Amino acid sequence: MTPLARHLAERIRATGPMPLSDYMAEALMHPTHGYYATRDPFGAGGDFITAPEITQMFGELVGLCLAQAWLDQGSPAPFTLAELGPGRGTLMADAWRATARVPGFNAAARLHLVEQSPTLRARQRDALAGLGVTWHDDPASLPDAPLFLIANEFFDALPIRQFVRQGAGWAERQLGLSPEGSLIWGLSPAGPVTALDHRLADTAEGGLVELCPALPAIATPLAATIARRGGVAVAIDYGHWRSLGDTLQAVAAHRAADPLAAPGEADLTAHVDFEALARAFAAGGAAVTAMERQGTWLLRLGLAERTERLAARLAGPALANHRAAFTRLTAPGQMGDLFKVIACHPPGTAVPAGLTRPPEHRA
Numbered sequence: 001m002t003p004l005a006r007h008l009a010e011r012i013r014a015t016g017p018m019p020l021s022d023y024m025a026e027a028l029m030h031p032t033h034g035y036y037a038t039r040d041p042f043g044a045g046g047d048f049i050t051a052p053e054i055t056q057m058f059g060e061l062v063g064l065c066l067a068q069a070w071l072d073q074g075s076p077a078p079f080t081l082a083e084l085g086p087g088r089g090t091l092m093a094d095a096w097r098a099t100a101r102v103p104g105f106n107a108a109a110r111l112h113l114v115e116q117s118p119t120l121r122a123r124q125r126d127a128l129a130g131l132g133v134t135w136h137d138d139p140a141s142l143p144d145a146p147l148f149l150i151a152n153e154f155f156d157a158l159p160i161r162q163f164v165r166q167g168a169g170w171a172e173r174q175l176g177l178s179p180e181g182s183l184i185w186g187l188s189p190a191g192p193v194t195a196l197d198h199r200l201a202d203t204a205e206g207g208l209v210e211l212c213p214a215l216p217a218i219a220t221p222l223a224a225t226i227a228r229r230g231g232v233a234v235a236i237d238y239g240h241w242r243s244l245g246d247t248l249q250a251v252a253a254h255r256a257a258d259p260l261a262a263p264g265e266a267d268l269t270a271h272v273d274f275e276a277l278a279r280a281f282a283a284g285g286a287a288v289t290a291m292e293r294q295g296t297w298l299l300r301l302g303l304a305e306r307t308e309r310l311a312a313r314l315a316g317p318a319l320a321n322h323r324a325a326f327t328r329l330t331a332p333g334q335m336g337d338l339f340k341v342i343a344c345h346p347p348g349t350a351v352p353a354g355l356t357r358p359p360e361h362r363a
């Protein structure tokens with residue numbers, strides 16, 4: 001039993017079964033035993049690898065996409081350049097190097113990172129040394145200023161709740177204790193859940209749906225700042241337009257694991273429901289783009305051309321790795337279509353580079 005499993009068992013003994021969202025929040029961010037709070041999980045020797053850790057080109061293109069939006073909106077200065085869940089700081093370091101070529105952008109940028117993990121904050125401090133970073137626990141404290149923001153694999157780490165359809169109501173999946181004292185799944189009594197009313201139409205008895213309460217709480221105020229002050233928010237994650245079924249996933253050492261087996265020692269994520277994200281952005285008064293596949297978006301931003309430019313300087317295994325990175329990020333069945341992109345921007349401003357208006361706005 002992990003120390004966190006013991007802590008959770010005590011909590012359940014004292015206050016009863018807990019929703020999955022409480023379990024995820026503790027497993028990921030408990031101050032002394034949480035997965036992110038205590039370690040750097042990225043890279044070949046870690047538990048998983050993310051796009052910016054695969055190739056520098058990812059952060060470069062994200063940076064140039066934000067800079068194009070900044071130019072399109074009249075180069076507001078100063079402005080907030082922000083990232084949610086920056087991991088090792090690699091994406092932002094690559095973006096910053098690329099945007100140094102856009103006159104005025106880096107000089108006007110004030111760098112703000114939203115990160116709760118002390119371990120990862122330290123990595124970010126090293127990666128972005130000298131750039132004058134301000135850290136936040138929560139996006140609510142970001143400045144009231146034009147906001148150009150990126151979030152890669154952030155929303156998938158937010159705690160979700162799971163509900164099972166029973167008649168016209170929903171029973172919540174909860175964590176309780178077996179007679180031997182280990183964590184087990186259970187179900188609450190069924191009742192109505194207002195936030196799931198729209199899912200009564202596309203689910204049947206026994207169907208499972210997920211709800212991420214923190215998602216609108218985070219995305220709607222960000223969109224409101226962008227709608228009012230200018231800017232853009234680009235979110236990249238794995239998921240679909242509307243999630244159906246159990247997407248909770250645990251990964252340790254690059255392998256799927258049982259989500260309850262070792263809380264605090266495996267990464268826990270769930271698919272992002274992009275419809276929920278689009279609704280949350282729209283509720284803040286921002287215009288929302290269509291959801292796009294990551295591969296399509298990166299190719300529109302010039303990933304193939306950038307790949308060739310860098311390839312000309314490489315040979316041997318470095319060249320092979322570089323080409324493999326291009327494939328991994330763009331190929332169908334790999335990150336190219338498992339990952340999706342969506343953005344919001346002030347109504348009446350240009351659609352961010354590589355994205356399109358949602359279908360109902362197309363001529």
Ligand code: SAH
Binds near residue numbers: 052
């Ligand atoms: N964007 C990075 C890291 C993705 S992992 C990359 O692409 O490599 C998720 C990141 O979000 C980690 O930095 C983690 O510590 C952070 N994080 C997770 N939940 C968070 C929360 N509720 N508030 C702030 N940061 C969070």
